[in-house]
Amino acid sequence: MRRHVVSAGLICLLGTVWFILWTAFRPGPVAIGYVFMPLSMAVGGLAAHSLRRRMTPAPAGRRFWLLLEICCYLFAAGFGVLLADAVRTAPELPAMPPLGAGLIGAGVLVAMWGVAQVPVGVSSWYERGKQWLDRTIAFLGCSTVLWHFGISPMFWAPDPWTPSALVVLLLACLFAAGAITKVSYIAGGPVDRRAMRLVASTGLMAAGVALLAVLGGYHGILPGQAVCMPVCGLLIALGARRQLAADGAPARTGGGSVWLPYLAVLAVDVPVADVLIRPWHWAPGVWEGRVVVLAAVVVTALVALRQFVVHRENARLLREKQESEALLRHEATHDPLTGLANRALFRYALDRALETGPATVLLADLDEFKTVNDSLGHDAGDGLLMAFARVLRDAAGDGAEVARLAGDEFAVLVPPGVMGEEVARRIADATAAPISEQRLLVKFSAGLATAPPNTSVSDVLRQADAALYAAKERGRANWVRYAWGMERPASAHARLGGDLRRALDAGEFRIVYQPIVSLGDGEIVGVEALVRWEHPERGLVSPADFIPAAERTGLIVPLGRWVLRETCRQAAAWIAEFGPDVLDKAAPNVSVRQLHDPDFVADVAAALADSGLPANRLVLELTESAVLRGQHVSQVLHELHDMGVRLALDDFGTGESSLSLLRAFPAAIVKLDKSFVDGIELDEPDTPAADARQAVARAVAQLADALGLDTVAEGIESQEQADRLLRLGYHVGQGYHLGRPMPPGQLTELLAARRVKAAA
Template sequence: MRRYVVTTALICVLGTLWYVLWLAAAPGTVAIGYLFMPLAMTVGGLAVRALRRAVPLAPAGRRFWLLLEICCYLFAAGFVLLVVDAFRTAPELPSMPPAGAALIGAGVVVAMWGVAQVPLGVTSWYERGKQWLDRTIAFLGCATVLWHFGISPMFWSPDPWSPSALTVLLLACAFAAGAITKVAYVAGGPVDRRAMRLVASTGLMAAAVALLAVLRGTDGILPGQAVCMPICGLLIALGVRRQLTAATDPRVVGKGNVWLPYLAVLAVDVPVADVLIRSWHWAPGVWEGRAVVSAAVVVTGLVALRQYVVYRENARLLREKQESEARLRHEATHDPLTGLANRALFRQILDRVLEAGPATVLLADLDEFKTVNDSLGHDAGDGLLVAFAEVLRELAGPGAEVARLAGDEFAVLLPVDTTGEELAGRIAAATSVPISDQRLLVKFSAGLATAPRGTPAGDVLRHADAALYAAKERGRANWVRYAGGMERPASAHARLGGDLRRALDAGEFRIVYQPIVSLDDGRIVGVEALVRWEHPERGMVSPIDFIPAAERTGLIVPLGRWVLRETCRQAAAWIAEFGPDVLDKAAPNVSVRQLHDPDFVADVAAALADAGLPSNRLVLELTESAVLRGQHVSQVLHELHDMGVRLALDDFGTGESSLSLLRAFPAAIVKLDKSFVDGIELDEPDTPAAHARQAVARAVAQLADALGLDTVAEGIESQEQADRLLRLGYHVGQGYHLGRPMPPEQLTELLAARRVKAAA
């Protein structure tokens, strides 16, 4: 666009030079001074046309620049007619021909329409109304100044201008006022704000022409035509270049001006002061003074209205700010789910109470809450928490403070006249019936702690937490009051969780393998993988101690992943060394936390692929409680089954719904629990319970055979038990009599010895 800018600038310079020469020597005819304006506007129109062809524009922007191009050509055509009249009437100055005035007036109207169509980015009616109020104030202020100092002197002049010229100037001043107020509120969009500002400035050239005419009379007409008016084309060319720059390199544009209405008030005061000083504005038949004062009154009234609107808006914003701050303060100190106080607020309240006297705290959490979340979903779990919170709030009474500390852990700061045991009993009675929308029957455990005045709140909560841990150790639905030294087992349990992470990183875990043996011929057909922890200081740590800690901390997932990969690797090594018939199955145990791990299926597939172990040689042992964990677990189990991995239901017969599981669970193996094997060798059971064990064992074998499932009897500790199980239909078993858990090296030696024996 540089050539259009240079061309229009050159036209402006030539017009100015010609006028200077005219003042000095009057070269040529006066009509030459009228040529520069149509030339500049023609070049400006060509610049707009080039812009529309050069860059893709939004519909609103394309419409604006098209209307501006039409405006340029209308202006050029109107001033060409004025040039023709100028050559015809020279050396006299021409009057604006009506046809030229009509074309120029049409160009102004088209430009005004184009500016009016530019969107301001305001969507709400409230913001749109505020903006229209501001723009009305600014427009009236600008229009009053332009009228009083530009159009009015021509209108009341003893030698008035022609109606055509007055009409054109009136439209030009209206365009200037409207464009200035419009541009002030354009904050960005399809038309660049700076480009709009340059285009709007063309209206000021008309005001400059009017001012020259007022100050110098007919002597001001020629400089207006030769010097001022061509600048319109230059401004349009500059606006086009700015729009092209914005289209190829967008910039962030600030908000629209908010000071323009106040500037308009100051501007309207200038003509008011003028009409008060110069008395001719109040002469009979001259309504100029009354018009200016009326405009000032209207502007002042609109500004007062605007201030009222701003006051209302500020009051609303202040109210919203206060409400937001109150909401944030509440959210910072309260639990969003239950509305109870959170841990931080509860500690503050507890500290305040302990400063004045003794305090009793009841710490409670829901037993088996994780089971509800896993089996019924988090929505059901949230509903249960809300229902239990309501139970606590209602039973604790108005003098108590109830808080949700974390997860399913709640705390109650008891009133002075309430004992912890009394409240715990009321809570137990209230939860003996189903609660929440899902009508769930839940139990809770609680720890109680009472502390004298001056005790830190942290100590009281730690004592209550130790009592809660002791209550859980005793089983579900218990509450225990804190006694000295009670926190030691809990702290040891916490340290155990920390040691697990270190042990996993240090490689302190070992896998031992218990043989699974054919009861027909004593041949090893498989192994169960069992994890052991060789602690460098405490020696061998029992799985009964560290598996619950691993479950609670979530470390069971990486630990189980390691056991899975190591079992697959070792089984593949035995098959490679002793042949494909050495082992039919390698069976690691899988926890419920692993089944909920989203990467578990991928981990199994990767372990099989890395070890080169056929999927049908891997058996994953799961407990009934792990299987009954909702839709996600069921989907995972079916995906594993589809991979060819076999699933074994461990401890079968001990749960409440084991038989129904066999229809929904894709099991391949059923493992009879040890509790049904103990005493099964007796020919005449001496108790009804022993007789029932034999009946259950027989029924499980028959059911598994009917469903096409393999069976494994666990906990075989004598040959008599093995023989009786064989007669009941069990062909595979495991137990200390058949083989104790052993390191992989020892089992390798056993397999090698049996191969030698078989070969012999």
């Protein structure tokens, strides 16, 4: 592209230098001044052709540059005809021959068609209509100026120009006006905006030629041909080079020129002022003034129409803005799922109520809502929340403020004069039948609190939350009214969750190992890993206290991950020290929250890889309630089984689906629950109680044997129990009689003593 730009620039420079020399010295024939324009347009056509060969395929862009190339060749041919006529009429300047005018006029029409085909990036009919209105105003304003100061003086001159020359200049001015208004509204696309501006600027050269002809008359023709017109080829070559540089780059986007119609109004005022000042425009037979005034009237009318459209659009935008603000205010104060008030709006309503009198708050949440989410999916959970929200609205009645605070926790600001217990009773009656599309039968727990005027909103909510916690502690599916001191267990429970996070970071947890023993010879065949918390102030905290808190806060996941890794590390260390036969199994417990953790399988694999413990030595103990938690949990368990990790079904026999579980659950070990072991040695033979207790234990052993599963009896506390279980078919057990949970160092001493005994 550079050589085309340089060539066109040299032609323009030579034309300017020649005209200066010719003006001063008159060297050579005048026909030389007509050589530069056809040469320049030929170079412009070659630049467009070279661009089309190199640019990436874009139909609209390639079509535009093809039409522009044809325009350049038509211009070169038309001005070539004019050059031939100049040679024939020398030393006189030639008139525009009809053939040349036809070729040039055809070139202008082709260029106008190419510019018209360039997309402006507007798709909707409304926006397209607005743009056409703006472009029409700008086009009329620009055309009026070009007509008044360019074409009209040549038309009304004493020696009028030939019709062919007038037609060519008229078309060129129309192209200039149309191209300028079109390029001002191109928002981006297949034709680069800067390249389009350069091409549109060629129309100004025609306006320049017209201005030179008006100002210089006969002597203004030659500078237009030698100096002004050759610039068109240079502009086209520059536009092609700019298009090639922008080809493949992201399209530049931008809005239209909103100020262009107003500039057009100012522009049309100039010819109007001129025809009012100079009276010859109103002479008989001269309709120049009437044309200008008519154009001004049309432009003014179109501007008024545009203002009306803008006014309507502004009104629409203002209305949409108000609706959007109202929607944002609603979304900021309401729950998007249920449409109820959110926490912020509820606190505001409660604060207003406490300013005028006492207020009663009911906090409620759904019992076992997480089970619905885990087993039926989040869509079913969302449906249940929306159904329960409708139940609360109906039960609360008129004048109540119902809100969703978080998750499945809801709040009701009971209307004045209504008892909170009555609202809770209506909620219970409504949930006695199945609700939601899934027809789910749900229960709820609620806490009630009534506060006198001017009580802090936070205090009222804290009291209601303490009552809700007490209701759950009493067995759920009921409601409790707040009483003084009720928040103490709840706050202690909350503090326990914070202490758990700190204890996990501070390393206050310890693992103890309870031996799993062969009932035949008393040898240790495995260990169960149990976590303990050594609180720096409270001492040893029972797992029954902190495990539920860890489950509720989600800290059971990092805690369980640490127990898993530490168990694998310690078991691998024992095997390395005492040989591969020292332990058959190392068994940490796994929570249902861990099974729902997406990284749990990867955590198990990493723990085995880092410790070097064989996968078949790791036994993960799970309860029946953890196994019955949906498709995701089932997939996780099968992935662990495929890794070689063994799975133990803990507390077997206490659930409702124990037998069916053994078919779907990839278990390797069944652990008989302690409830079937307690007192098994005290039952008198041949009594119904003894027969039933022993029958269950014997049935579990026989069922496991038939399915190829190992059995472990839990909770053995005497030798008599061990002997009875051995006769019933159990070969492995654990309990305080066989070995209490102990630190890893103490168990290491037992294993070392066993090795010494075996060696002896």
